[in-house]
Amino acid sequence: METTLAGHAMETLPHVTWLGVLIKAIIILAVISAIAGFGTFIERKVLAFMQRRLGPMHVGPYGLLQLAADGIKLFTKEDIIPQNANKFIFMIAPIITAATAFIALAAVPVFPDFTIPSWIPLLGGTFVPSIAADLNIGILFVLGMMAAGLYGPLLAGMSQANKWGIIGAARTAVQFLSYEVVTGLSILAPIMLVGSLSFVDFNDYQSGGIGSWLIWQQPVAFVLFLIAGFAETNRTPFDLLEHEAEVVSGYATEYSGMRWGMFFIGEYANMITVSIIAAVVFLGGYSVEGIGWLTIILKVAFFFFLMLWVRASWPHIRPDQLMWLCWKVLMPIAVINIVITGIVMMV
Amino acid sequence: MYEMVAFYLFSVLTIGLFLITVMSKNVLYAMTSLAAGMVLISGFFFILGADFLGVVQLIAYVGAIMALYSFAMMFFDATRDIKEKNTNPALVFLLGGLSAVVLVLMFAAPIHSDAIQALYPMHEGVGNAQDVGIVLFTKYLVPFEVAALMLLVAMIAGIILAGKKMDQSLTEDMSADDEILTQKDEK
Numbered sequence: 403m404e405t406t407l408a409g410h411a412m413e414t415l416p417h418v419t420w421l422g423v424l425i426k427a428i429i430i431l432a433v434i435s436a437i438a439g440f441g442t443f444i445e446r447k448v449l450a451f452m453q454r455r456l457g458p459m460h461v462g463p464y465g466l467l468q469l470a471a472d473g474i475k476l477f478t479k480e481d482i483i484p485q486n487a488n489k490f491i492f493m494i495a496p497i498i499t500a501a502t503a504f505i506a507l508a509a510v511p512v513f514p515d516f517t518i519p520s521w522i523p524l525l526g527g528t529f530v531p532s533i534a535a536d537l538n539i540g541i542l543f544v545l546g547m548m549a550a551g552l553y554g555p556l557l558a559g560m561s562q563a564n565k566w567g568i569i570g571a572a573r574t575a576v577q578f579l580s581y582e583v584v585t586g587l588s589i590l591a592p593i594m595l596v597g598s599l600s601f602v603d604f605n606d607y608q609s610g611g612i613g614s615w616l617i618w619q620q621p622v623a624f625v626l627f628l629i630a631g632f633a634e635t636n637r638t639p640f641d642l643l644e645h646e647a648e649v650v651s652g653y654a655t656e657y658s659g660m661r662w663g664m665f666f667i668g669e670y671a672n673m674i675t676v677s678i679i680a681a682v683v684f685l686g687g688y689s690v691e692g693i694g695w696l697t698i699i700l701k702v703a704f705f706f707f708l709m710l711w712v713r714a715s716w717p718h719i720r721p722d723q724l725m726w727l728c729w730k731v732l733m734p735i736a737v738i739n740i741v742i743t744g745i746v747m748m749v
Numbered sequence: 750m751y752e753m754v755a756f757y758l759f760s761v762l763t764i765g766l767f768l769i770t771v772m773s774k775n776v777l778y779a780m781t782s783l784a785a786g787m788v789l790i791s792g793f794f795f796i797l798g799a800d801f802l803g804v805v806q807l808i809a810y811v812g813a814i815m816a817l818y819s820f821a822m823m824f825f826d827a828t829r830d831i832k833e834k835n836t837n838p839a840l841v842f843l844l845g846g847l848s849a850v851v852l853v854l855m856f857a858a859p860i861h862s863d864a865i866q867a868l869y870p871m872h873e874g875v876g877n878a879q880d881v882g883i884v885l886f887t888k889y890l891v892p893f894e895v896a897a898l899m900l901l902v903a904m905i906a907g908i909i910l911a912g913k914k915m916d917q918s919l920t921e922d923m924s925a926d927d928e929i930l931t932q933k934d935e936k
Contacts, residue, residue, distance in 0.1 A: 404834065417838075458895060483829050488775070488777050488778075490778075491777050491778070491781060533831070537800055538800055538801075538877060538878075539800045539804050539877060539878065542801070542804040542805075542808065543800075543804050543908060544810040545808070546804050546807040546811065547807075549807075549808060549811050549812065550807065550811045552815070553784060553811070553815075556815065556818060557777075558819075560777060560818070560822060562775060571818075571822060572819065572822055574821040575818055575822070576819075577814065577816055578815055579815060579816060579819075582808075582812055586808075599801075710847060732916075
């Protein structure tokens with residue numbers, strides 16, 4: 403696998419060693435897991451404020467320690483495996499979701515690159531890159547990994563001897579097979595414009611300020627990608643997989659404790675990944691100088707907030723409405739968008 | 750060194766997983782090992798430096814096997830206990846022996862490393878996707894177009910097969926409900 407830093411940074415930045423990649427991987431694991439936990443708190447608070455409630459208030463100042471309480475609960479709860487379930491598949495399904503979510507994060511830029519100061523023993527002077535594995539085909543890799551992550555819900559639903567689970571798994575397959583098409587087609591138009599699949603190239607293409615952001619050239623693709631991203635991360639209005647009012651908890655019905663927590667962490671990590679892709683591909687990404695990295699964190703935070711906002715604002719849609727929206731509305735628009743982009747580029 | 754370790758790891762895992770696919774009678778095990786094996790095959794492409802093909806393998810087969818799962822879901826009860834009875838020990842013997850021979854051959858192959866030459870080496874400075882595109886639209890243009898035509902034919906056939914009642918909505922049209930009810934009455 404290539405670990406060279408592509409493009410302009412090649413000359414100025416030090417060489418990426420395996421130690422740096424390892425440190426980066428540990429940072430991603432630790433920080434994103436923590437953010438995923440914190441995300442649940444933010445989500446509850448934001449939803450509460452939008453519904454004129456207070457949300458969690460009792461544990462710690464302003465309910466902040468609710469997070470720790472939930473974590474302790476998840477870790478110490480009994481891990482129940484239903485009697486008639488296919489035990490092996492049932493046990494690995496949540497791991498698939500969590501693992502693929504983090505593997506996807508390996509190929510996106512998370513946090514700026516830095517060199518560990520030399521006064522720290524053992525690790526001093528190690529260069530930690532911003533992308534753990536800077537693949538030339540980063541975008542495809544991330545989308546493919548997120549797609550593979552949907553095997554988690556599918557296997558979980560099929561392995562538990564529970565009809566709600568089966569319905570959840572069936573809905574996973576339906577949602578995946580339809581929205582994967584829209585995700586791919588919507589992001590194809592920006593890829594055609596930039597002529598590369600690397601996140602670094604996308605970032606360089608839009609380095610000329612707000613005016614050069616791809617969202618102005620590809621507003622349709624942006625909206626399509628955002629809608630498909632909601633479906634990909636199972637967020638409302640497309641959370642058919644675990645819609646409480648219809649299928650109890652869908653694929654997660656029989657899960658408890660840490661295995662349920664892994665689904666949760668995977669979902670939040672995927673939300674962050676989709677936010678990063680949207681920020682880098684359509685909203686200019688990061689810049690290396692000055693406060694550049696703050697901007698991408700703000701953009702990612704905005705998309706995260708947008709997901710909560712949408713959840714508070716819109717009801718769920720039915721599965722047949724989802725299919726109608728995907729195949730009869732979004733996919734034709736995406737194809738037309740690609741054709742028009744191609745014509746404009748050729749002329 | 751890393752590549753060698755990764756290659757042997759991937760090959761052992763892939764062969765083992767595909768063996769499970771062939772041997773197991775439990776649909777969930779068979780499908781899951783098929784999916785995992787297909788994902789692991791993309792690892793070979795990554796080792797070879799063909800990142801683009803690796804990711805295409807990943808995306809294409811993840812989607813394809815997901816479609817297969819939906820059929821499995823409709824036809825089988827995935828959680829029913831199935832006795833894994835290997836009715837044909839000769840087949841198991843043959844397949845197991847064959848995979849053992851393949852493994853030995855793979856481990857022994859680097860002895861003759863001089864005989865292995867890359868016929869189509871990668872171009873320096875050209876991305877993977879561009880390389881694939883150039884080969885696909887020059888050397889393999891005819892097979893590419895034929896494959897596209899076949900997919901088109903398959904798609905039209907699928908639409909015709911599935912499209913007999915496409916003008917009726919299953920949820921809004923009440924006649925579908927009536928049909929279900931009459932079928933229930935007949936029972």
